[in-house]
Amino acid sequence: MAERFYITTPIYYVNDVPHIGHAYTTLACDVMARFMRLEGREVMFLTGTDEHGQKVEKAAAAAGDKPQVFVDRVSQNFRTLAARMKYTNDDFIRTTEPRHIKASQALWKAIAASGNIYLGSYEGWYSVRDEAFFAEDELVPGPGGKKRAPTGADVEWVKEPSYFFKLSAWQDRLLAFYEQNPGAVQPDSRRNEVVSFVAGGLRDLSISRTSFKWGIPVPDAPGHIMYVWLDALTNYLTAIGYPDTGSAMFQRYWPADVHVVGKDILRFHAVYWPAFLMAAGLEPPRRVFAHGWWTVEGEKMSKSLGNVVDPHAMVDRYGLDPVRYFLLREVPFGNDGDFSQAAMVHRINGDLANDLGNLAQRSLSMIQSYFAGVLPKPAHFSDSDRLLIEQAGMLHQSVAAAVERQALHDALAEVWKVVGDANRYVDSEKPWSVRKTDPVRAGTVLYVLAETVRNIAMLLQAFLPDSAARMLEQLGVPAAQRSLAQLGVRGQLVSGVQLPKPEPVFPRYVAEEKGAA
Ligand code: MSP
DSSP, rough: OEEEEEEEEEEEEEEEEEEEEEEEHHHHHHHHHHHHHHHOOOEEEEEEEEOSSSHHHHHHHHHTTHHHHHHHHHHHHHHHHHTTTTOOOEEEEEEHHHHHHHHHHHHHHHHHHHEEEEEEEEEEETTTTEEEEEEEGGEEOOOOOOOOOOOOOOOOOEEEEEEEEOGGGGHHHHHHHHHHOOOSEEEEHHHHHHHHHHHHOOOOEOOEEEEEOOSSSSSTTTHHHHOOHHHTTTTHHHHTTTTTSSSSHHHOOSSSSSEEEGGGGGGIIIIIIHHHHHHHTTTOOOEEEEEEOEETEEOOOOTTTOOOHHHHHHHHHHHHHHHHHHHHHSSBBBBBBEEOOHHHHHHIIIIIIIIIIEEEEEEHHHHHHHHHHHHOOSSOHHHHHHHHHHHHHHHHHHHHHHHTTHHHHHHHHHHHHHHHHHHHHHHHHOHHHHHOOOOOHHHHHHHHHHHHHHHHHHHHTTTTTHHHHHHHHTTTGGGGOOOOGGGGGGTTTTTTOBOOOOOOOOOOOOOOSSTOO
8 A cells, every 4th residue: 555645734814815925835735745646655635724713703804794704705715826826735624614613622522531621711911813822921022012922913911711721731741752753843943942842831721712702612611612723723633534533534644744834833733732632642743844934025024014925926927837946945944035036036047947947948959950859769878978867867866855854945956956967968968069970979968868857857746847747748758657656767768759849948037127027
């Protein structure tokens, strides 16, 4: 049976339209999901929307809608974005669905049955924007002497009856869990933050609210709705059939292989979530990976600054694969990064058009003009031929290893090393001049180049799906032969096959107006 791979995005709050930060988390997951499918793994890739809580309730009121009408509308924006970005999610979960309400209530009951929930009263600070409780000593000074959450969000004083989760009792078990599973929270710097947070002591967590209505009712507790984070985290279980833990789907896919999250929501995933799960007798996820945040032209993205980057507008302007490439390549996955037009154009014209585009286009055009588009048969391989073929052949392993550790930028850097080697190889072998005196040798060089481009395109399928498919078509690689298991298969490129006329895959970006770039 194929190995399985369960990967999830955070579910997005529907208070807002999706921006490039949301597109980013799902993009990274999409690349990993596609890559694992190409590797022959059975993949479950989940995304969706987080539709309960005070923040969404307020946004609905501000829009003059009933919450359900509002969430139905805004959730659709995230599906539209997924289609536009060609995300290959296997399911799209919404927390207002009956399957999710059932799962959340079942998880609550399982945690309660373990003795980890008690009734009390919460009095303290709450940030609606973060949907999080804060202790006095966590607050920071804000304008006008007002205190704010460490995220900069406003806080309000809340006093209400509430159920609590005995998080304080989980400190040692959580620390033991991180110790025994060093890969469970990544990157390492984030893991260290989480460990020191837990080592500093944990307070019990308020997990129900009574001062508003928009949420999942707590079982057998009239007036209480679940804290939105407990509700939201449960989505990862709902989608694979919880509470039916005996189902084939649940058995196959839990625990998840990776929850990808932004650094801002790491604590919920790496501290609260494993504690909830362990309390309910379930295994914690194998890994939580936190990525960094994007700023725009050096500034924090915010509605008030008017600099929120709309992914649709980016795709309209630059094309889908260039946007995907930029987001994945510009910044090491895990670090913060800056989105700027100049950096975007630099990547498109440098890495894509000049380096990869040129390599593919000149190799294929030479086959077209010197050999009438018929893939030449290689003769004797020289040392330089063998070296390049070997480097291209080793790419699979290094790219797979990078994807395995969520180092998507490294995966691309590995590919581009070979792109650079191949371009240097063309320059030094000069097939355009060799062909005049030794057409057989020129044919061998072009075969080596075609084989190198094939390896590159095969490995890029997960990252640049449209462009890689076009490159493989131009190389005559049939769609049925594009799984990565085929990479090691010799003779996949069939000498003597008529190749289609090559078309450039990566156009240069030319600014439409002065200053646009
Ligand atoms: N609803 C919660 C998640 C619940 S998961 C059980 C939530 N939603 S969110 O819509 O606010 O954020 C979703 C994701 O978008 C987070 O991973 C967050 O880090 C990411 N981003 C939001 N703005 C971002 C940037 N400017 N840059 C990169 N990612 C950003 O939190």
